[in-house]
Amino acid sequence: MNKQLNFVRDGVTKLPPGFRFQPTDEELVFQYLKCKVFSLPLPASIIPELNFCNYDPWDLPGELEQERYFFSSKEAKYKTGNRINRATASGYWKATGLDKQIISRRNQIAGMRKTLVFHMGKPPHGSRTDWIMHEYRLVTVTNKDCNSPLAKNPIIQNYLNHHMDKWVLCHIFLKKRTKKSTEEEVIQSCCNDNKEVKKTMAVAVHHEPKIFDFMREKARITDVLSSSSSSSSISSSITEVSSIGEENVEESSSCNIVF
Incomplete structure (x- = not known):
């Protein structure tokens, strides 16, 4: 029997030198999240558990420059609603764009990837930051053309939905600015500086005393x-x-x- 590898120490992923954790969307959904939801053995204990709402993105365990992965339980925003709480002490995670669907080979269980951006302050007037989160969750396929019993049996669907609502998998990272965007910011900054210099010179010439x-x-x-x-x-x-x-x-x- 193979012993499961555990790379989590004090809530932080510790990999041996020379190793990096770079899973695909399919691997995250069907090899890790699915196993976590249904209490199946994981390929490796490499993703810690925590509630990301209890941390600002820069305070999360692990190296700031590295991409981090966490299992997080869903926390309801309101007691009587189904909306997930995504607020932290300094801001909130705001969804952007459309969710990406990730289909399993048997078309029975699918994953959804939601992209969120961290905003400082209170909604809806928060300021956008470069912190990005991909939130993965499981869903059941309800396509009428699917011949799988999971898509037609309501009892099985209710059972699956009950378990799928327990966990999400979060991939959090700091967006790296490209060289092009950095150059554009420098050029824009220089243009603004030139405008200020020309404005100052114009004012000086206008008010220049006669010698x-x-x-x-x-x-x-x-x-x-x-x-x-x-x-x-x-x-x-x-x-x-x-x-x-x-x-x-x-x-x-x-x-x-x-x-």
């Missing part, structure tokens, strides 16, 4: 004074010439009077 150029003004005053002194010299010369002419006229007149 008095003393050297230029001194040269201009000197030119004015020079031209003024030249004009004064010419005027004085004209005055002197006029005075000499008047004296000569007066002398001539006096001479004429004497004779």
Whole structure:
């Protein structure tokens, strides 16, 4: 008899060096969740149990940079309703997009994968974060064309539904930003910075004080004074010439009077 391997220590998955847990959707639903729901042996005890609503995503057990998997029991949001509680201390998990159906080979039991995004704050005004959760659950196939007795027997369906409502499997990880999105953010940031710089320069130019150029003004005053002194010299010369002419006229007149 093979002994089941247990890689869970204190609620944290501990794998040997060189090993990574990277299951497909089908493996998670039909090899782990199905076995958990119906109390069957698991391939390996590698997924711990906890209620994800009791933790913010960054406080969950395990490494922050790694993808984490948990079995979580369904907790009703209200006592009289069937809605699942997905609120935490700092925010809430909000569903996005359409659920993905995962069908078993015998078309008897199917899995559904719901994608949720963690939002900080209170709904509906929470702020979106990069924390993502894939929530897997089991459902029964009710296709009328299916020949399986599970799809037609209501007693079996009720039995299955009762057990399937007990557990969900959560895959929680921090979304990695692509290089393209990072470059776009840098470019946008640079554009915003350039806009701020241009705006500041425009304001500075608009309010730029007028600087008095003393050297230029001194040269201009000197030119004015020079031209003024030249004009004064010419005027004085004209005055002197006029005075000499008047004296000569007066002398001539006096001479004429004497004779």
